Amino acid sequence: MKKIINLAITDFKIVFRDPSLKSFFFLPIVLFVLIIWGVPFLVEKYDFLQPYIPLFLIIAVIENTQLYCFVSSMVLIDEKETDVAKVYGVIPFSKTEYLISRFLIPFFFTVLLNVILLFVQPFYEIGILVNILVSLLAAAVVPLYAMAINSIVQNRMQGMVYIKAFNMLVLIPVAAFFVPESIKHVFGILPTHWIFQSIDNLANGCETGFMLGIGFLLYAILIWMVSKVFVRRHFI
Amino acid sequence: MIQVENLVFTYPRNDSPTLKGLSFSVDKGEVFGFLGPSGAGKSTAQKVLYKILTGYKGIIKINDKDLSEWGSNYLEKIGVGFELPNHYLKLTGKENLDLFASFYQTKRNKSVQELFDMVGLSDAIDKPVEAYSKGMKMRLNFIRAIQHNPDILFFDEPTSGLDPVNAHKIKQHILDLKSEGKTIFVTTHSMEAADDICDRVALIVDGTLQIVDSPKKLKKQFGKELLNVELNSGEQMEFPLKKIGDNEAFLTFIKSDDVKSIHTQEATLEEVFISVTGKSLKQ
Numbered sequence: 001m002k003k004i005i006n007l008a009i010t011d012f013k014i015v016f017r018d019p020s021l022k023s024f025f026f027l028p029i030v031l032f033v034l035i036i037w038g039v040p041f042l043v044e045k046y047d048f049l050q051p052y053i054p055l056f057l058i059i060a061v062i063e064n065t066q067l068y069c070f071v072s073s074m075v076l077i078d079e080k081e082t083d084v085a086k087v088y089g090v091i092p093f094s095k096t097e098y099l100i101s102r103f104l105i106p107f108f109f110t111v112l113l114n115v116i117l118l119f120v121q122p123f124y125e126i127g128i129l130v131n132i133l134v135s136l137l138a139a140a141v142v143p144l145y146a147m148a149i150n151s152i153v154q155n156r157m158q159g160m161v162y163i164k165a166f167n168m169l170v171l172i173p174v175a176a177f178f179v180p181e182s183i184k185h186v187f188g189i190l191p192t193h194w195i196f197q198s199i200d201n202l203a204n205g206c207e208t209g210f211m212l213g214i215g216f217l218l219y220a221i222l223i224w225m226v227s228k229v230f231v232r233r234h235f236i
Numbered sequence: 237m238i239q240v241e242n243l244v245f246t247y248p249r250n251d252s253p254t255l256k257g258l259s260f261s262v263d264k265g266e267v268f269g270f271l272g273p274s275g276a277g278k279s280t281a282q283k284v285l286y287k288i289l290t291g292y293k294g295i296i297k298i299n300d301k302d303l304s305e306w307g308s309n310y311l312e313k314i315g316v317g318f319e320l321p322n323h324y325l326k327l328t329g330k331e332n333l334d335l336f337a338s339f340y341q342t343k344r345n346k347s348v349q350e351l352f353d354m355v356g357l358s359d360a361i362d363k364p365v366e367a368y369s370k371g372m373k374m375r376l377n378f379i380r381a382i383q384h385n386p387d388i389l390f391f392d393e394p395t396s397g398l399d400p401v402n403a404h405k406i407k408q409h410i411l412d413l414k415s416e417g418k419t420i421f422v423t424t425h426s427m428e429a430a431d432d433i434c435d436r437v438a439l440i441v442d443g444t445l446q447i448v449d450s451p452k453k454l455k456k457q458f459g460k461e462l463l464n465v466e467l468n469s470g471e472q473m474e475f476p477l478k479k480i481g482d483n484e485a486f487l488t489f490i491k492s493d494d495v496k497s498i499h500t501q502e503a504t505l506e507e508v509f510i511s512v513t514g515k516s517l518k519q
Contacts, residue, residue, distance in 0.1 A: 004337045010327070017326040017364075022252035087380075089288045091340045092311040236288060 003093055007101035014078075015071055028113050035060045035121050053123050054203035055177060056197045061134070062123075062170055064113045065141040068106035069170075070163060072146035076102070077159040080150065080234060089235035099227060103143040110139035124203055133212050134202065138195050140219040141170060147223070147230040191218045191224050237388065237419040238262040238285070243294035245284055247428035254280045256443040257294070262421060267414050269434035270423040271509060277425035277443040279319065282390050283419065286316055298388070312342055315386035319393045321373030325366035329357060329376050332365060333383060340384040351379040355405065370397040378406055382413065389420045390412060395429045401420040407433050431455075437505065441513040451505055458511050459502030474501070 015021045024118070040057045043049045079085045088098055114135035118126050126134075145166055154160045173193035176184040187193040194215030202207045238261060239433065245255040255277050262268040270278040283289040285296065287303065287310065296303040298310065323332045330348055337344060346354070352361045355375040360368060368376065374397045381389060394410065395403035410433050414420055425432055430437050431451045438448040447454070461477045465486070471493070475486040503511070 003339050006335060010324070010331075010335050014324060014326045079324075082325060083318065083320055084324055086288075086318060086322055087316075087336065088315065090286050090311060090316040091336060091339045092308045092341070094308065184452070236283075 004097055004101040004104065007093075007098070008105045011075055011102065012105065014075055019028060021071050021074060024067050024071055028064055031060050031063055032117065032120070035117060041124055054200045057118075057121060057123065057173075057203065058174065058199050060117060061114050061138050061195065061199060062141070062192060064117060064166065065110050065138050065145075066170070067113075068110050068142045069166070071146040072103065072106045072142060073149045073163060074156070076146055076150040076234070077153060077156055080153075080180065081155045085234050086236070095231045095235075099147075099231075100145070103146070106142045106146075107139050110142050111135045114138050126202060130202060130208055132199050134195070134208070137198065137212055137215045137219065140216075140223065141192060141195070144191065144219065144223050145170070145227060147226045151226060151229045151233050188214070188218075191215065191222060194218060237264040237266075237299060238268075238421070238448040239295070239297040240285075242280070243292055243296065245280060245289060245292040247280075248291075254443050255284070255292070258440070258443075259446050260438055260445060260448055262419055264419050265414060265417045265432050266435045267410060267420040267422060268420070269430040269437040270440055271425065271427065271430050271437050271505065272423075272440035273425060276440045278425075278440060279392055280443075281440075282316075282392060282421065282423055286290065286314055286390055287311070290491075291411060312340060312384070313386055314390065315381035317377050317381035317389070317391040317394055319396060321368075321377055321397075323365040323368075323373060323376060323380075326364060326404065328362050328364055329368070330361045333380055336380055337383055342384045342386075344383050344384070345385045348383075350464045351383055354409065355379055356402065371399060371402055374398055375402060375406070378409070383411075387418060389418055391420065391422045393424050393426070395424075395426060403429070427509065431505050435498060439509055439512055446512045454508045455502040455505065457503075458508040459500070462501040464497075464499045464501055465490060466496045466498075468496050469493050469507065470496075 032078045032082055035056070039053070043053060055192060076085075111132070112135075118131045118134065119128075149159060149166060151161050153162050169190065170192045173187040173196050174189050176187040176196065179186075183199075185193070194211050198211040198215060201211055240261065241259050243255050244253050246253040251393070254263065258277075258281060260268075270281060272278050280289065283340060284292050285303070287306075298306060298313075303310075323329075324335070327335070333348055333351065349358070349361065352358050355378060357372060357375055357379075360372055365373060365376065367518040374394075378391075378394065383389070394406055398406060407429060410420060410422070414433075422430070425488075434451060436448060436450050437454070439446040442500075449457075462474045463477055463480060463486070464472065466472045466475050467489075473489055475483055475489075480486055
């Protein structure tokens with residue numbers, strides 16, 4: 001456990017000593033301001049925005065996850081580019097411990113951000129249990145995203161390109177809200193679809209258990225598969 | 237300590253093996269060198285030995301136990317000095333060392349300060365590694381590899397990027413580790429470094445071991461048993477080493493003028509390598 005915490009703390013030091021990464025921690029503040037004051041102001045002023053409130057919330061939740069998606073991806077890419085990743089291959093620190101320590105803080109920080117966001121948003125009353133479940137599901141994007149990118153790229157330049165692509169990828173399921181109901185789950189192949197649908201159901205007072213269940217299952221499968229590839233490629 | 241028999245390794249997606257049946261052993265307290273040009277398979281062999289690469293064929297035994305049977309306690313016993321510097325640039329030298337020390341159960345037998353002093357990095361201990369030169373980072377590589385007092389050390393080009401003074405210091409530290417009973421496996425294409433520190437060297441080309449012996453024996457075996465004498469006048473002659481003291485021609489020659497230089501004609505390791513493999517180490 002001490003090993004895991006040591007590395008998690010080291011990540012924090014690395015991030016806060018890198019001005020380009022540190023600045024990303026202002027992103028949630030902007031999102032909170034928009035959700036608490038900005039969106040209610042706009043909705044009040046422009047009535048036609050009323051049906052899109054769930055979408056605003058969905059975007060805010062997923063953008064909260066993007067903070068650590070980017071930061072974790074960059075930390076890992078940097079580790080690969082500087083060959084520090086190779087050191088982890090020859091020390092008594094298992095790959096599971098490595099993954100836990102790398103995503104422990106990012107995951108729980110993201111969960112916390114979304115729990116707070118869903119709690120303070122002024123549009124719907126959301127129970128704490130379902131709030132936590134939705135936040136946990138949303139935070140699962142972070143390890144999946146960072147490991148997937150790091151299984152593909154070799155350096156920061158490639159990383160920036162793929163991060164752009166992945167940012168679009170996580171948002172594609174928003175399109176499900178603009179297609180006929182009968183085909184909206186076509187987007188279910190992308191795991192963020194199930195986060196979006198869960199939040200939408202929540203906003204509409206519908207049952208979310210099924211969406212959350214599929215989401216957790218899909219994330220579990222994808223994280224397991226991607227972690228296998230990541231472990232095979234990251235330390236050599 | 238290390239026994240390797242008929243080691244074959246093929247990288248995934250490669251048709252032909254990179255290591256083609258290597259067999260050698262390294263004794264406890266020995267400095268064993270793998271000499272070969274780039275792409276010969278030196279680093280691949282090391283990676284197999286420190287379990288980064290799996291899926292090899294053949295037998296590898298560490299302390300008479302098959303490598304595949306060793307768990308994470310094997311990684312407690314080994315230290316790896318990489319060919320290129322690899323550190324967290326935003327962390328200080330000390331933070332880098334402390335982080336990686338924290339993964340081992342074995343505690344350091346030298347303090348961080350002593351380790352930094354050892355390689356002349358005392359002034360840089362609290363500086364971020366991004367401010368280090370390449371040579372400083374390589375010295376940090378070295379102390380990171382040895383800080384947990386491992387029994388077996390793997391060094392990949394340990395003097396690469398170092399100035400002559402620091403290269404000499406690192407070679408001396410490797411010899412000190414050997415005198416402490418550490419088993420040291422060095423891969424290099426620097427015949428000078430190999431000559432200075434290795435008890436035995438293995439010459440490897442295209443994944444095949446060509447010859448294994450001590451540098452001294454190899455240089456003698458592939459050299460000429462001659463003495464080259466050059467006088468101040470510029471005149472040079474070669475004499476057979478055998479019974480040189482009784483060689484009247486030699487004695488007359490060195491009395492004829494002041495001697496500028498006298499050299500035996502043993503081969504350098506590079507010449508040995510070229511003789512054995514027909515290739516240059518600098519390829």
